[in-house]
Amino acid sequence: MQFELKRLPDYTDETLIDEIRRVAALVNHPTISRTEFQKHSRVHTSTLEKRFGCWENAMNAAGLSDRFDSSNKAVSKEDIITELQKVSSKLGVKTFSREQFNANAHFKDSVIRRVFGTWRKAMEAAGLTANKLGQRYTDEECFENLLQVWTHYGRQPQHREMNQPPSIVGPKAYTLRWETWTKALYAFVARVNDDLQSVNTSSEPESQPTTKSATILKSKTDERDSRDIRLGLRYTILNRDRFKCVRCGNSPAISFDCLLHVDHIFPFSKGGKTEIDNLRTLCQHCNLGKSNRIEVSDQPALRP
Numbered sequence: 001m002q003f004e005l006k007r008l009p010d011y012t013d014e015t016l017i018d019e020i021r022r023v024a025a026l027v028n029h030p031t032i033s034r035t036e037f038q039k040h041s042r043v044h045t046s047t048l049e050k051r052f053g054c055w056e057n058a059m060n061a062a063g064l065s066d067r068f069d070s071s072n073k074a075v076s077k078e079d080i081i082t083e084l085q086k087v088s089s090k091l092g093v094k095t096f097s098r099e100q101f102n103a104n105a106h107f108k109d110s111v112i113r114r115v116f117g118t119w120r121k122a123m124e125a126a127g128l129t130a131n132k133l134g135q136r137y138t139d140e141e142c143f144e145n146l147l148q149v150w151t152h153y154g155r156q157p158q159h160r161e162m163n164q165p166p167s168i169v170g171p172k173a174y175t176l177r178w179e180t181w182t183k184a185l186y187a188f189v190a191r192v193n194d195d196l197q198s199v200n201t202s203s204e205p206e207s208q209p210t211t212k213s214a215t216i217l218k219s220k221t222d223e224r225d226s227r228d229i230r231l232g233l234r235y236t237i238l239n240r241d242r243f244k245c246v247r248c249g250n251s252p253a254i255s256f257d258c259l260l261h262v263d264h265i266f267p268f269s270k271g272g273k274t275e276i277d278n279l280r281t282l283c284q285h286c287n288l289g290k291s292n293r294i295e296v297s298d299q300p301a302l303r304p
């Protein structure tokens with residue numbers, strides 16, 4: 001008698017779905033486990049899993065996706081490694097942030113932490129390199145990365161683009177540091193202007209008050225004699241040259257692997273100055289083709 005009561009009239013999808021819904025109404029807990037379901041059900045969960053593919057699909061078919069306990073979903077180490085490698089080949093990089101992972105994977109990085117303990121262990125298990133996530137990026141790293149992405153698109157990047165290569169600092173680092181993306185962009189612009197100030201004011205030293213010109217002239221001299229091209233100056237040159245190689249016209253916007261360098265027209269090693277008129281944008285091919293190879297190392301592009 002008991003046996004007969006536990007049988008369903010038929011086993012069509014509709015009947016099974018009705019049964020799932022009937023049992024769901026009897027379970028008080030917000031999520032429904034297989035064990036709990038079995039206590040009330042007239043059909044075995046394995047039958048439902050066979051019919052719908054898995055327990056989650058069965059719950060979805062009954063319109064009960066909100067009552068499926070995704071925290072119990074079994075994700076194995078192998079699943080995680082596979083997913084990490086998938087994201088790696090999709091992004092074309094061996095290191096990426098958790099934010100980048102979350103934006104491109106089928107589950108969240110919290111699952112990885114639960115299974116592997118740490119993000120680093122999981123990345124290493126997948127043959128990848130864990131970047132310095134968890135640590136704070138310096139302003140310098142944030143600005144250098146922003147310039148890299150800006151150069152890549154040839155325009156002001158959008159917040160979400162910081163999640164994709166060539167960005168190696170995720171968007172969250174910027175909003176953690178500057179509250180909003182807009183404020184981060186303002187900070188970048190302020191930094192560019194700061195860097196340029198000495199160059200701009202010193203280009204017309206005669207317009208400056210006499211008392212100041214000695215100091216300005218000195219800072220101008222220091223700046224021009226530094227092999228290092230400040231971020232603000234690099235941005236200015238790239239922007240002036242419209243983020244294109246001035247020789248061949250190539251740009252990252254045209255070909256993804258194009259890397260732009262800011263180059264001394266008259267080589268620094270031969271006495272060329274680090275000033276706007278002696279700087280230009282070259283792609284790595286045109287830069288390498290130059291006779292004076294020393295200049296290649298002048299301004300290495302930011303790379304992971």
Ligand SMILES: [Zn+2]
Nearest residue numbers: 245248283286
């Ligand atoms: Zn070129």
